[in-house]
Amino acid sequence: MNIGILGTGSMAATLGGAWVRAGHTVRIGGRSEAAAQATATRIGAAGHGSLAEAARFGELVLLAVPAAAAPELAGRLAAELAGRTVLDCTNALAPGADGLMLATPAGRSVAQQIAAAAPEAHVVKAFNLCHESIWTLDRLEFAGAPLTVPFCADAQPAQQAVSALITTMGCTPLPCGPLSRATYLEATAAFAIGAWWSGAEPRHAFPTPGAAA
Ligand SMILES: NC(=O)c1ccc[n+]([C@@H]2O[C@H](COP(=O)([O-])OP(=O)(O)OC[C@H]3O[C@@H](n4cnc5c(N)ncnc54)[C@H](OP(=O)(O)O)[C@@H]3O)[C@@H](O)[C@H]2O)c1
Structure with missing residues (x-):
């Protein structure tokens, strides 16, 4: 698959690197040409360039930018992103007096x-x-099982594209419903990261119901 990545930071490099290893053709787009080139070189991406060029290149496009910047960037590149599967990996989180909170309006x-x-x-x-x-x-295997990658999407072609992408990474796709449920994945990140920060292991909070049988 041709994958465009918008952003040149940690997620761009590590997810992009995983996709290169899985045999995909990755182009890194950044607002800094030098940063895009450095990330592309580091992960063996096929090319680099501007944000708009990466958006045009990908049948799938990853937004690997801060959550606060992602909607504005998507709006600015709306023409380039039209018809493409756009992967949103962002987490809008803010530490507060009550712990790590979602920095999005409810729902x-x-x-x-x-x-x-x-x-x-x-x-x-x-x-x-x-x-x-x-x-x-x-x-990407843990406790003897492939990593499960949950996702939410409305369009069926996008569901199929992301499922295929996840499968090529040796992981198991987990469809979690339409985009209206994405808020739950974002809240799950707030829960899990908050638990990791406190030194706990959140996955131990989810034994399968059948474990008691
Ligand atoms: N790091 C993690 O473990 C992790 C895990 C899950 C999800 N995420 C999410 O993934 C996203 C990226 O995280 P990251 O760790 O890769 O961040 P990062 O290393 O700080 O990289 C952020 C990238 O976004 C670019 N950027 C910032 N504002 C921009 C704007 N207005 N327009 C265009 N590009 C902009 C930065 O470009 P410049 O260098 O030019 O500033 C940089 O290339 C975040 O939403 C984060 O919540 C991160």
């Missing part, structure tokens, strides 16, 4: 804001739950 996910800004793009919420370092691993 209004970043993914939905991106979809509103670029209405002809097929937005998918995915890849927001793992720390960027996880994507550097050659085998």
Whole structure:
């Protein structure tokens, strides 16, 4: 698959690197040409250039920028993103007196804001739950099972595209419903990261119901 990545930071490099290893053709787009070139060279991407060039290049396009910047960027590149599967890995989180909180209005996910800004793009919420370092691993397996990657998307072609992408990474796609449910993936990140920060292991809070049988 041709994948355009908007952003040159940690997620661009680690997810982009995982996609290069999985055999995809990746182009890095940044607002700094030098940063885009450095990230592309580091991960063996096929090319680099501007944000608009990367958006045009990808049948899938990853928004690897801060959540606060993602809807505005998607709106600015709405024409380039039209008809493409746009992967939103962002987390809009803010530490507060009550702990780590979602920095989005209740029920209004970043993914939905991106979809509103670029209405002809097929937005998918995915890849927001793992720390960027996880994507550097050659085998994405934990406790003997492939990593599960949950995603939310409205359009069926986008669901199929992201499922195929996740499968090529050796992971298991987990469809979690339409984009209206993306807010739950964003809240899950707030929960999990808050737990990691406190030294806890959130996955131990989810034994399968059958474990008691
Ligand atoms: N890091 C993680 O473990 C992790 C895990 C899950 C999800 N995420 C999410 O992934 C996204 C990217 O995180 P990251 O860790 O890769 O961040 P990062 O290393 O700080 O990289 C952010 C990138 O976004 C670019 N950027 C910032 N504002 C921009 C704008 N207005 N227009 C265009 N580009 C802009 C930066 O470009 P400049 O260099 O020019 O500033 C940089 O290339 C965030 O939304 C984050 O919540 C991160």
